[in-house]
Amino acid sequence: MNEQKSFQDNSFGSLFLIPTPIGNLEDMTFRAVRQLEDVDLIAAEDTRNTKNLLNHFKIDTTQISFHEHNKVQRIPELIEKLKKGINIAQVSDAGTPSISDPGKELVQEAIKQGINVIPLPGATASITALIASGLVPQPFYFYGFLTRKGKQRNEEIEDIVNRVETSIIYESPFRVLKTLDDIRKVAGDDRQIVTARELTKIHESFVRGAIKEVKQWFVEHDPKGEFVIVVSGKKQVSEINVDNTDIKKEVQALIDDGYKPKAAIKEIANLVNKSKNEVYDIYHEL
Numbered sequence: 001m002n003e004q005k006s007f008q009d010n011s012f013g014s015l016f017l018i019p020t021p022i023g024n025l026e027d028m029t030f031r032a033v034r035q036l037e038d039v040d041l042i043a044a045e046d047t048r049n050t051k052n053l054l055n056h057f058k059i060d061t062t063q064i065s066f067h068e069h070n071k072v073q074r075i076p077e078l079i080e081k082l083k084k085g086i087n088i089a090q091v092s093d094a095g096t097p098s099i100s101d102p103g104k105e106l107v108q109e110a111i112k113q114g115i116n117v118i119p120l121p122g123a124t125a126s127i128t129a130l131i132a133s134g135l136v137p138q139p140f141y142f143y144g145f146l147t148r149k150g151k152q153r154n155e156e157i158e159d160i161v162n163r164v165e166t167s168i169i170y171e172s173p174f175r176v177l178k179t180l181d182d183i184r185k186v187a188g189d190d191r192q193i194v195t196a197r198e199l200t201k202i203h204e205s206f207v208r209g210a211i212k213e214v215k216q217w218f219v220e221h222d223p224k225g226e227f228v229i230v231v232s233g234k235k236q237v238s239e240i241n242v243d244n245t246d247i248k249k250e251v252q253a254l255i256d257d258g259y260k261p262k263a264a265i266k267e268i269a270n271l272v273n274k275s276k277n278e279v280y281d282i283y284h285e286l
């Protein structure tokens with residue numbers, strides 16, 4: 001059990017989690033600027049990168065590096081400082097700390113030690129992409145980066161494709177095409193997909209449509225810049241017409257997409273809440 005009263009006197013310092021812009025410096029909040037000025041120390045993923053931000057806002061708070069490769073030694077040092085009453089802000093290179101970025105282990109240790117962890121709301125590519133996607137915004141599933149290859153990647157994609165929630169994936173421009181293709185192999189040609197590129201920057205753009213169209217678009221236009229991929233959820237039983245002609249059509253569509261007949265029957269049986277045998281009979285009899 002742990003109760004935190006964020007703004008009551010505490011002999012320890014506080015750990016402030018401060019989002020930074022994902023491209024557009026004007027997305028820095030007044031509170032974030034003020035808090036970065038007020039703390040004693042800023043723990044930054046890349047101090048040179050954060051220095052540019054601090055210079056822009058004329059903030060001269062001292063920085064210390066805190067990233068994936070030094071976190072094991074850095075966390076005890078930061079916790080010791082916090083316990084001495086030093087206020088620390090943690091920032092990542094862009095967006096919200098801990099969201100596909102360093103932070104979570106520091107947060108966990110601070111909580112364990114009774115240190116107040118105070119979050120500021122602010123920029124994140126995930127929600128920014130989601131709200132303009134045009135897809136159902138809730139419920140959503142934020143995944144972040146997929147594993148780059150192997151069995152685990154396949155399992156991650158299968159899980160995402162089978163979710164009823166809208167899913168949000170972060171992807172590098174070099175793998176956008178492959179990821180779209182991998183999703184298409186499992187979800188079929190028609191799943192609605194949105195790519196959000198270079199959010200908040202001058203080249204911000206969205207491509208929205210069926211996955212086969214979006215994929216084709218990127219075959220013709222080289223993916224460049226930073227990307228979020230938003231995948232619409234799997235249709236729920238209540239949303240699909242479960243009459244037998246449709247079931248047959250859906251099975252056939254999956255087979256045309258490259259599914260083995262047995263796998264297609266299983267997939268549709270799952271979707272319409274019928275046994276594989278029933279769907280097999282419908283498919284073969286009609």
Ligand code: SAM
Pocket residue numbers: 022023092094095096097098099100101123124125126169170171172196197198199200201226227228
């Ligand atoms: N902490 C960040 C956040 O809150 O969104 C995410 C950091 S993660 C290391 C970087 C990834 O976020 C990029 O590869 C991209 O997928 C996504 N991203 C960050 N900025 C973006 C932007 N301006 N437009 C689109 N995607 C962006």
